[in-house]
Amino acid sequence: xxxxxxxxxxxxxxxxxxxxxxxxxxxxxxxxxxxxxxxxxxxxxxxxxxxxxxxxxxxxxxxxxxxxxxxxxxxxxxxxxxxxxxxxxxxxxxxxxxxxxxxxxxxxxxxxxxxxxxxxxxxxxxxxxxxxxxxxxxxxxxxxxxxxxxxxxxxxxxxxxxxxxxxxxxxxxxxxxxxxxxxxxxxxxxxxxxxxxxxxxxxxxxxxxxxxxxxxxxxxxxxxxxxxxxxxxxxxxxxxxxxxxxxxxxxxxxxxxxxxxxxxxxxxxxxxxxxxxxxxxxxxxxxxxxxxxxxxxxxxxxxxxxxxxxxxxxxxxxxxxxxxxxxxxxxxxxxxxxxxxxxxxxxxxxxxxxxxxxxxxxxxxxxxxxxxxxxxxxxxxxxxxxxxxxxxxxxxxxxxxxxxxxxxxxxxxxxxxxxxxxxxxxxxxxxxxxxxxxxxxxxxxxxxxxxxxxxxxxxxxxxxxx
DNA sequence: CGTTTTTGACCTGCGC
DNA sequence: GCGCAGGTCAAAAACG
Numbered sequence: 001x002x003x004x005x006x007x008x009x010x011x012x013x014x015x016x017x018x019x020x021x022x023x024x025x026x027x028x029x030x031x032x033x034x035x036x037x038x039x040x041x042x043x044x045x046x047x048x049x050x051x052x053x054x055x056x057x058x059x060x061x062x063x064x065x066x067x068x069x070x071x072x073x074x075x076x077x078x079x080x081x082x083x084x085x086x087x088x089x090x091x092x093x094x095x096x097x098x099x100x101x102x103x104x105x106x107x108x109x110x111x112x113x114x115x116x117x118x119x120x121x122x123x124x125x126x127x128x129x130x131x132x133x134x135x136x137x138x139x140x141x142x143x144x145x146x147x148x149x150x151x152x153x154x155x156x157x158x159x160x161x162x163x164x165x166x167x168x169x170x171x172x173x174x175x176x177x178x179x180x181x182x183x184x185x186x187x188x189x190x191x192x193x194x195x196x197x198x199x200x201x202x203x204x205x206x207x208x209x210x211x212x213x214x215x216x217x218x219x220x221x222x223x224x225x226x227x228x229x230x231x232x233x234x235x236x237x238x239x240x241x242x243x244x245x246x247x248x249x250x251x252x253x254x255x256x257x258x259x260x261x262x263x264x265x266x267x268x269x270x271x272x273x274x275x276x277x278x279x280x281x282x283x284x285x286x287x288x289x290x291x292x293x294x295x296x297x298x299x300x301x302x303x304x305x306x307x308x309x310x311x312x313x314x315x316x317x318x319x320x321x322x323x324x325x326x327x328x329x330x331x332x333x334x335x336x337x338x339x340x341x342x343x344x345x346x347x348x349x350x351x352x353x354x355x356x357x358x359x360x361x362x363x364x365x366x367x368x369x370x371x372x373x374x375x376x377x378x379x380x381x382x383x384x385x386x387x388x389x390x391x392x393x394x395x396x397x398x399x400x401x402x403x404x405x406x407x408x409x410x411x412x413x414x415x416x417x418x419x420x421x422x423x424x425x426x427x428x429x430x431x432x433x434x435x436x437x438x439x440x441x442x443x444x445x446x447x448x449x450x451x452x453x454x455x456x457x458x459x460x461x462x463x464x465x466x
Numbered sequence: 467c468g469t470t471t472t473t474g475a476c477c478t479g480c481g482c
Numbered sequence: 483g484c485g486c487a488g489g490t491c492a493a494a495a496a497c498g
């Protein structure tokens with residue numbers, strides 16, 4: 001009896017020792033991870049400071065040269081500079097009290113803070129905001145029509161917009177003036193991404209309402225509408241790329257008039273920021289949207305309209321009837337091979353055919369082998385790579401560097417013949433255009449959302465496509 | 467049984 | 483005016 005008892009006790013002791021041991025091992029792992037993150041954070045901060053100093057430097061130089069600040073917005077409001085409200089993909093009215101001040105850095109629009117070795121990122125999604133007190137990553141965006149939404153919140157609110165079939169085209173064709181208005185209202189954001197699943201899981205809830213075989217592409221085009229809210233006007237079209245079936249082309253249109261799940265805000269942020277960038281670019285850089293807009297494809301794929309299937313004419317932009325809206329393309333594909341070639345021809349042709357601005361953003365990632373990032377320069381004249389340097393890393397901490405290119409800077413990029421010049425040009429671009437910053441912000445928030453949670457709500461059910 | 471998908475019909479605009 | 487293409491509707495089927 002006593003022996004049995006003793007046996008049990010010793011077993012428990014051994015079991016307890018094992019538990020302690022495993023816990024200690026676990027603790028060691030956590031400590032190591034913590035240390036690694038700390039180092040990473042220090043590196044990020046270092047990079048950030050370097051970039052910031054560089055920015056201030058360039059800013060001051062430009063101010064001296066021009067006699068006026070290169071950022072008009074900079075003069076407007078210091079607070080505006082420091083704050084950023086990423087209210088993307090929703091029509092929620094920004095509230096002043098929701099805005100957090102990133103203290104201490106007048107020239108920054110982004111802050112990464114460390115508290116007790118903890119990385120704090122403040123991402124304001126307009127709902128379920130992540131509030132951070134001292135260390136918040138704040139992205140600022142100028143107030144105005146390009147209010148970080150696909151179509152601009154203002155008109156959304158005024159119209160109480162609800163999708164009405166055919167109304168878009170009707171409005172659009174009633175006159176050039178209206179065309180310009182509608183173009184602004186109906187910016188489209190096209191996302192090209194490698195995806196094995198029938199659709200990208202963007203966290204939102206969609207219902208398929210139609211499918212069509214489009215000309216020139218054997219893969220059917222599927223039409224979805226957002227079902228999170230019955231009145232939500234947002235629609236998306238999904239189609240596989242005819243040339244590369246692994247590439248899924250998703251085009252979003254409209255603005256969500258409801259709050260989004262956290263997992264959905266990432267994509268919404270990215271796409272809406274891109275849309276706002278496009279809209280602000282088309283409104284500010286173009287004298288008039290009624291003129292034939294220089295549809296600029298700075299890089300990336302032979303940028304056909306995502307749903308124009310005339311791949312037998314790969315470098316032709318679709319005619320105006322098939323692209324009634326300004327379209328911005330976010331190229332999330334990582335393979336440059338699929339996104340290059342024919343650029344110059346395509347670009348020049350597009351100028352003739354397109355009535356609306358069409359812009360591409362290449363979010364191609366860093367080549368894991370070479371550590372360099374591919375750049376598709378404008379005009380197809382300077383396709384090449386630049387090193388994956390600190391400055392780029394600092395833009396997107398812990399993630400591959402990304403290229404962000406903007407139509408308004410077409411010529412600037414052309415002139416950036418050397419690596420150094422390119423870097424400086426990029427810095428200039430980033431610092432001089434608020435909408436550009438918003439895109440960067442969105443990209444970061446997108447990554448933070450994806451990487452941070454690790455889990456994505458699966459709102460989207462399986463859909464058949466092709 | 468409610469929701470979602472499928473799919474043919476229909477509508478609209480554009481080019482010829 | 484006609485044909486084509488893109489986009490949407492809505493009834494039927496499928497699904498959970």
